[in-house]
Amino acid sequence: MSYDFNAIEAKWQKKWLDTNAYSVTEDPSKEKYYCLEMFPYPSGKLHMGHVRNYSIGDVIARFKSMSGYNVLHPMGWDSFGLPAENAAIAHGIHPDKWTTENIAEMGYQLRRLGLAYDWDRELATCKPDYYKWTQWIFTQFYEKGLVYKKNAPVNWCPSCETVLANEQVVNGGCERCDSTVVKKNLSQWYFKITDYAERLLEDLEKLEGWPDKVKLMQKNWIGKSVGAEVSFKIDGSEKALDVFTTRPDTLFGATFMVLAPEHPFTNELTDGTEFEVPVRAFQQKLQHLSEIERTSTDVEKEGMFIGRHCINPLNGELIPIYIANYVLMDYGTGAIMAVPAHDERDFDFAKKYDLNVIPVVDPENADIDVNNLTAAFVAEGKMINSGEFNGMNNKEAIEKIIEKINGMGIGEKTINYRLRDWLISRQRYWGVPIPVVNCPTCGEVCLPEEQLPLLLPTDVEFTGKGQSPLTTSPTFMHTPCPKCGEMATRETDTMDTFVDSSWYFLRYCDARNDKEVFDKKKAEYWMDVDQYIGGVEHAILHLLYARFFTKVMYDIGLSPVDEPFKNLLTQGMVLKDGSKMSKSKGNVVSPDEIIKTYGADTARLFVLFASPPEKDLEWSEAGVEGAFRFLNRVWRLVEELMTERSEGAVNVNTKEEKELVYVLNKTVKKITEDVNGRFNFNTAISSIMELVNQGYHYKEAAKDELNQALINEFVEKLVIIIAPFAPHFSEELWEMLGHNESVHKVAWPTFDEAALVKDEVEIVLQVNGKVRDKVSVATSASKEEIEALALANEKVLNFMEGKSIVKVVVIPSKLVNIVVK
């Protein structure tokens, strides 16, 4: 017979819900703890990744709460997005209906897992009471000059028929549907995240509680390069070509210039010349390539001379101008000075087109042989072929040459970032409408706060083709200009859903506020998020955008902090048979089924026990059964010991009793350390298992002479320390033990340091580093006593026979190593 998890879980879930058990308010007398898991997209059903994510968060929240913190642990829905709209197109269900139903279903599943959320703060980004404030924040950013509209070549997914941010293009394909992304010229809205590039980079250092991996990924994504912009006069023209280089020291080695084929000078310099036709052909060819074909390092470098030259400002040499596929328009100035001797890419290109190679940096101990170069020399060295700079270390020359060109008025030190501005326009319905109208007289006008929320219209057609569905709504499109009252047209783009999730953690602080975005006082109490938990797939996108939003809102005076997440835990994936659970692979295990068969407590316990949180977790049906068996084992033990206990002071006499007290204290210490910041839930649970095993041993050994006060302490502490992991189970046992208050309101147990000191310790005896025997020694024994004991040990003597002692190493309370020869 197993314990009746169905009845127990239903009973306590109802009670927690009816009593708002985990709802919190600001309480200045208590220290706060904000525990947050990345909110889900309501796709239909929870998957095991959710179960894992939320189980981890729940243990932390419950543990912190029992440790005396005022814990904010909210949940909500990232509920705008494409799948809802695709469902509308495919099945004729309105996205709002589809989403609402999914939220209901998944919300039920979350409650079924027994997660300790403050449901009073539940939010959904697709609801007007939330997106009103997303729109309002947009207008605040607009006022600060951090939002702008620009006509630019953008990443276009032909299948989703929408624009994608750079971050949403994965291997040249759409992050969502994998279709090949193409470039398209469109007028689009951007957030000026590049204005914050330096701070987003610098402040990574503040984030001590973040995994290095994530910080490094963000650092690389921001991609700061320090260098110089240099102006090269074009021969036979008044114009000059600007290039960015990180190696101004190699200026004398520039033997050709390369423009991106889209560079405005390309056409300007070739129009009406013999080069016009071939250049156009080359441009056309590149345009038809996908992003990945265009930019992959595997693609062979290709280009052509366009008939003109630049003049090297330092030595007056004429340098031919090329266009080539490997120079990108949207980084730096879209043009480079090519130094084949010291840059791999330029070297490859020069080899292919037989261009001049002039080395200007020599390795310290050898001379470069120009004629036999097989690769560019990219390391540090000594300047050569560089006029007045010869002999200098090249690092030093960087500074000197920048000084020089600065003095000539043709260049200066510059910093470039790989990070691009954040394109937020989406030609889609199911998102936040951009709160802007285009007025024939006033131009672009943001809606004032009293006109927000700008609601999504309902009279739209979902064709899945062409422009934003909002253009099909006659009631939406036309409106008086908020400034002059003349008839104007609305923006029809909606915002990228990453905008919605960039500030939701702030809204949780005051989720029901309909007067302002949130009460700053409340945000001051709760922010920052003490622990954020989610998948590593959000290492760049979501986490970078959320940091950006928080910084801007901090600068505007809205957010009390300029970094949102103090500590970040990135949990691994849930795998089955070695690969990620997916419908197409047919290896999905549904949380519902597991809960039905074993209960939520078992499901939680398994995902926490099977693997440390940041590693991938291999699903195992046998492992789930093991977790279930363990809970039953605890249940029986508590049930059997329940009647054998009595309150009162614990007197410990027998060896068995001492051992139980020792293990009990050790376990409390271990779990506290494992759960608190280290998040080793797997070892925390294994130590509870050891404690339970010890409980059985004690029961067996003591038979009829059970120490009733000790049993009471053991049973109660056992139930308490299991509480964060198996909340319903422990709640029921706690009630059976005669308590009226929830076990989750009980203070986390402390441990007695003194109980961890044993009278005797086991010492390992080694001869030449190999274990030969183990002996029990009084903990207080001196080094000399231990050594004497070791040297008198029969087994040790056996192994020393006929040899002489070289050295004896004694580590108190641990081991003795006798080195013999």
Add this chain to the structure above:
RNA sequence: GCGGGUGUGGCGGAAUUGGCAGACGCGCUAGACUUAGGAUCUAGUGACUAGUUCGUGGGGGUUCAAGUCCCUCCACCCGCACCA
């Protein structure tokens, strides 16, 4: 190509400070209880040539002592990918 990570029994994983490798769980073996056992309890379970043996991806090194530190090689995973 660049950057980061991982590698321990039949399996998932422990070993937090250089100090007994394999905690805990799964699986397996045996016993007890039982009409029965896919329940439960108890015991055992790294390998073999059974040793003063070998063993943490391979090879080398430092140390009285190495999964842990150093060098080197291999395999797999993740991120970025012509960023001048």
